[in-house]
Amino acid sequence: MSTSSTFTHETKDGLFAQVKTTNHEQVVFCNDNATGLRAIIAIHNTVLGPGLGGTRMWNYASEAEALNDVLRLSRGMTYKAAISGLNLGGAKAVIIGDANQHKSEALMRKFGRFVENLNGKYITAEDVGTTTKDMEYVNMETDSVVGLPESMGGGGDPSPVTAYGTFMGMKASAKKAYGSDSLKGKKVAIQGIGKVGMHLVELVRNDGGIVSVSDINSASLNHAATEYGATVLNGDDIYSADVDIFAPCALGAILNTENINSLKCDIIAGAANNQLANEEEHGMLIKEKGLLYAPDFLINAGGLINVYSEYIGYNRENAMRDTEKIYDTTVKIYDLADAQNIHTQKAATLLAQKRIDDMLGVHSTF
Numbered sequence: 001m002s003t004s005s006t007f008t009h010e011t012k013d014g015l016f017a018q019v020k021t022t023n024h025e026q027v028v029f030c031n032d033n034a035t036g037l038r039a040i041i042a043i044h045n046t047v048l049g050p051g052l053g054g055t056r057m058w059n060y061a062s063e064a065e066a067l068n069d070v071l072r073l074s075r076g077m078t079y080k081a082a083i084s085g086l087n088l089g090g091a092k093a094v095i096i097g098d099a100n101q102h103k104s105e106a107l108m109r110k111f112g113r114f115v116e117n118l119n120g121k122y123i124t125a126e127d128v129g130t131t132t133k134d135m136e137y138v139n140m141e142t143d144s145v146v147g148l149p150e151s152m153g154g155g156g157d158p159s160p161v162t163a164y165g166t167f168m169g170m171k172a173s174a175k176k177a178y179g180s181d182s183l184k185g186k187k188v189a190i191q192g193i194g195k196v197g198m199h200l201v202e203l204v205r206n207d208g209g210i211v212s213v214s215d216i217n218s219a220s221l222n223h224a225a226t227e228y229g230a231t232v233l234n235g236d237d238i239y240s241a242d243v244d245i246f247a248p249c250a251l252g253a254i255l256n257t258e259n260i261n262s263l264k265c266d267i268i269a270g271a272a273n274n275q276l277a278n279e280e281e282h283g284m285l286i287k288e289k290g291l292l293y294a295p296d297f298l299i300n301a302g303g304l305i306n307v308y309s310e311y312i313g314y315n316r317e318n319a320m321r322d323t324e325k326i327y328d329t330t331v332k333i334y335d336l337a338d339a340q341n342i343h344t345q346k347a348a349t350l351l352a353q354k355r356i357d358d359m360l361g362v363h364s365t366f
């Protein structure tokens, strides 16, 4: 038998090759025939603390798609926690299945057992396809869960805090672009006025901004128009709207070559996750066009800051105060990007990675 340390069965598209590329610490496959649970928990990095990230339930077309999603999302959580100054690592879980058909108390509690078996290394929360109620079931089996209702000592809906952080990032961007962080008289187009976007409409309007909105939900559009005097834009017209600030708060990957080339704004600052269709290519294109891009994983971290506060003992005031610091970090990112002549997404990633590397050094002795 060979004693060589080389693992000769590793293939280019094999599991370990994939996990090696993304540099994940641990990936756990959870199977339970009785409840039909099939889940993957990906723990990307725990240098700063336990990996925190929500559990997404989605009817993935294939196992490969589910694995890709959980690897990508968990890595994103590492950087979001690191740049926000939280003592948290990055992780995420996906449950494969249709949330409307396959979810049950038993399935969620079994998932909770798997989380519990990780002994605190992974902390879960709700995400697309899971609800606060599901997290109550998970909580019956493990304490490693946040995002519980206020009645259970949790922080409730994190969306208003996310909106506040996005607003802070937007104001810091205005300061950089216009020399003043007041949004008075600034035209701001918000794409997606759901849980986060609608709060952002209110914050911008209260700061004197002139708001326009787009959404696929006409009831939300009517509400924004009647309640906040927002102008309604039709679908993709938002990309070429004559505005100062564009705030994507709906979908990911909407900043592609075509859309970026249509933009007439000076600033892109919104809450949607993974806005750049391709981080390097589109981060560069935005820089070349002379637009300011507030990195999404930095300015939408208010929700994570809120659930972190829940983890250490919930206090809404502390969560809001920590979220306010997104303003200073955004300024820091713009300065770093200028100093190194790099795009802002890259600057944000460098800063996040630096904190992880620094703390690795701190933990390496004693």
Ligand code: NAD
Pocket: 158, 159, 160, 162, 191, 192, 193, 194, 195, 196, 197, 214, 215, 216, 217, 220, 235, 249, 250, 251, 252, 271, 272, 273, 300, 301, 303, 304
């Ligand atoms: P949500 O589902 O409440 O709102 C999304 C809104 O976008 C909905 O009103 C929907 O109708 C609209 N929408 C969908 N497709 C659209 C399209 N093609 N054009 C215009 N509008 C469209 O979600 P949310 O919680 O408000 O989150 C918004 C974004 O922010 C998501 O990308 C989410 O991942 C991200 N985010 C949210 C939080 C949070 O605390 N909720 C935290 C971090 C990041």
